[in-house]
Amino acid sequence: MSAVEPLALAHVIRDVLDSFTPTASMRITYNNRLLLAGAELKPSAVVNKPRVDVGGTDLRVFYTLVLVDPYAPSPSNPSLREYLHWMVIDIPGTTGASFGMMS
Template sequence: MPRSGTDSLVLGEVIGDVLDPFIKFATLRVFYESREVINACELRPSQTINLPRVEIQGNDPTATYYYTLVMVDPDAPSPGNPTEREYLHWLVTNIPATGSISYGK
């Protein structure tokens, strides 16, 4: 399903380049300390020493969902020179919808 032209994943060309269009059924928020990570934000390595806090909120709290969280850099090392495209930084699987990512594997 096409996403809105104002969606940050569309504007950042993640949808269509890294991901196929999809139907959103959960909300994901990622924080390093008190700073929320949003599309195109840059963090220094010193800001990412500790694991982030991740909040996942699905549309159906009674359903049993498990999530996979993949953190990639879609245009590493830079948008102008993406020679290491989709560099994998972090992967957590089997995250229960009702729990923390610390319950994942």
Template sequence: MAGYVDPLVVGRVIGDVVDLFVPTINMTVSFGSKHVNNGCDIKPSMAANPPSVYISGQQSDLYTLVMTDPDAPSPSDPTMREWLHWMVINMPGGTDPSRGEEAVPYMGPAPRVGIHRYVLVLFRQKSRLPGVASPATRANFNTRWFAAQHDLSFPVATVFFNSQKEPANRRR
């Protein structure tokens, strides 16, 4: 009988973006009617607008949501690892990103070469983060470093999807 292997390990999210952790919060993510499961494929055109995200937890707890692409500009040469696509801070538990503060505006997937992973990581905050928590640049963002700088510790939930450039005649 084969053992269970975490898709975050198989997809190299654990290692490339975050360290091994135990999820403690439920997070659901969807683009329209497409629910995001680890490793699923989402077309860039489907992800042009921010996803619907809902997290469990207590409303008295605050969370930070980070979305990055660890494969920028290409999976074989990720010299801009990680590219920051979205950040919402001070999001109360039991809600969605609209109840938090958008520190970095959403930027949909735009892979030029290869299949890219887009990782959404949720951290529990120990206290309210100041609005200046947003990084100066999207390129070479480091999720681990950001978490350490803002005393966020380990993630409480993570999900990732894959996306690749769509042929011009297939875009909707």
């Protein structure tokens, strides 16, 4: 199963993103638990910031990580669609999001 399939099943691809081919790997953990693509999390599970490790092969390539809620405040009433929680820019490939700039 590719990393994109769970995002399509969760309607992230279609509602938020166009279909894409991943070019770098990403590993996200909350409280030492690996987060899988398309997973839904309760607010109580994400009180602390996640650890994000970005793959890639070149430190000269920079990535942007965006955390949005595509169905805020709820899937049945998405009046605040794509609510931006946070964004990290300029993350060098092969490092973690902590090397980027929080925006």
